Amino acid sequence: MNWSLRACGRHGHVTYAPTEEALRGRLRADTALGEAWRCLRCGDFTLGEPHGSGPAADAPIVLRGKALRDATILRLLAVFRWAKGLLVLGAAFGIWRFRAHQNAIGLAFDEDLPLLQPLADKLGWNLEESGVVHTLRTVLAAETRTLTWIGLGLLVFGALLMTEGVGLWLLKRWGEYFAVVATSLFVPVEVYELVEKVTWLRVVILLVNLAAVLYILLSKRLFGLRGGRAAHEAERHETSLLEVETATLEATLSGHRHHHAPATAD
Template sequence: MDFSLWTCAFRGHETYAPDEPALAARLHVATPAGEAWRCLRCGDFAPGEPRRRGPADDAPEVPRGHLLRDRIIMRLLAAERVGRALVLILLAAGVLKLRSSQESWKSNWEQELPLIRQLADQIGWDPDHSKIVHWIDTAFTLSPTTLIWVAVALFAYAAIQLTEAVGLWLVKRWGEYFAVIATSIFLPLEIYELTEKVTFLRAAALIINLAAVIWLLWSKRLFGLNGGAKAYYAEHHSESLLTVERSAVAAEAKPAT
């Protein structure tokens, strides 16, 4: 898939008219239908007025090629982190609500449990050996103070997920480091849970997180890997179409030897 063309089809071409005449000449072409400017994202010429004008140094940074693909992947990871955070926030709110009416919830649960058992028999589920049922029963035995700490821990975990999401969505260097560190901390716990029982959700969560850590470490050159920060910034600079054209203008301006 050509992510540059796909993004241009969705958001429109990113054309820019630099003030420098020699550079503008390389990005502009006259056609029978009028002028056309080269898109900084996909490289094609788009007819009509440029979207923006100004000095070349003020041109927007437009990711293209595999850098654009990486940005899309990072934003998908950010969306997944937001989903996790919302689930954690809902759980924390449920814990706080349980604390305020613990006895009432326990009474309702005991009344509904026989109906749950009848349904479970029909679908072949054993609630007596279910961890969810066990957790619910345990929650009713916790003190109000303990429930507050559980809610605080869930809110804190949600905050970590949201911080990851913000950093990844904005494609910030600190967000890449934060995501790798925060995700790696919980990998041992996820592996331990799989040793107790393998489920689809647990396995999927571990695979996603492990793949995200490895991909971020290598592709974003974190902690000195794959060339480190110097190679990371050089890659971003060299991928810019405007940078390529400026280099071409500079090469043409050099006197022949």
């Protein structure tokens, strides 16, 4: 997939007119329909006036190629975090509501459970030894203080997931660190749950989180890996169309000066 063309098709081209004449000439073309400028993202010429102008050093760094692919993956992770955060916040709200009506729900449970006994007998389901019934009774018997702390814990956890999603969606460096640290902290919990009982859902969640941590660590060069922040910024600049054209222009001029340099006498 050409990530640059895909982004331009969705968001439009990005053009810029540098004040440096030599570089400006490499990005501009005259056509029968008027002037055209090269898009800083996909490299194609597009008709019309440039979206911005000024020194080449002030031009925006437009994500293209591999950087665009990485941005798409990070934003998919952000959506995953938001979805998980909403579920956790929904659970916190449910506990808060349950806490306010715990006694009434407990009475209704005790009254309605015997009504299920005939159906359970036909299905061969022992209600008294059912894990689901046992869990419900444990929850119904929980102290108000315990429910309060659980609700607060879920609220904080949900807020952390939503914050992590914002950082990843905005492609912020702090969001990447936040995602790696926060996800790593919960990996031992997920491993413990998997040891307690193996389910496909738990396996998938663990693998997704491990893959996300490794991907962000290596691709974004966090904690000094693969050259750290300096190497990450250099990689971004290397993929910039203006940087590429500037380097090509300098190489051309250097070769031209070398070709016409006077020969030294022996």
